[in-house]
Amino acid sequence: MDETIEDMRRLAGVIEAWLEDNEYDRRRARARHALNLFKEAGVEPARVARAADPSHAATLALGLYDTCVRTGDLEHAHLLNRIAAELTEAM
Numbered sequence: 001m002d003e004t005i006e007d008m009r010r011l012a013g014v015i016e017a018w019l020e021d022n023e024y025d026r027r028r029a030r031a032r033h034a035l036n037l038f039k040e041a042g043v044e045p046a047r048v049a050r051a052a053d054p055s056h057a058a059t060l061a062l063g064l065y066d067t068c069v070r071t072g073d074l075e076h077a078h079l080l081n082r083i084a085a086e087l088t089e090a091m
Contacts, residue, residue: 004068004076009046011060012038015087017051027054030090034061034083041079058087 015035019028031054038045052060061084068077 004064004071004073005043006046007064007067008038008043008076008080010048011052011057011064011083012043012045013048014050014052014060015054015057016045017048018053018057021051022053027090030054030086031057034086034090037079037083037086043079054087054090058084058091061087 012035015031015038019031019035022028034054034057035045061080065077065080065084068074068080
């Protein structure tokens with residue numbers, strides 16, 4: 001579970017880094033909402049070296065979702081599903 005939280009923190013961090021790097025991108029609103037979903041769930045973004053655009057971040061979220069479902073962590077799986085949907089809408 002701790003590993004899942006750290007993975008989610010890194011994912012939130014890559015979204016946050018992308019937002020900082022893409023001030024005028026039309027996908028910002030959906031990416032910002034995805035980041036806010038993390039923060040509302042108490043997952044603070046980790047500092048990361050590289051940003052991920054919304055499509056790559058959605059892929060990462062779905063990978064984490066799959067891991068959570070396999071381990072029975074349905075609370076985090078639900079959160080990651082919402083985040084992946086939000087990021088997919090951004091594309």
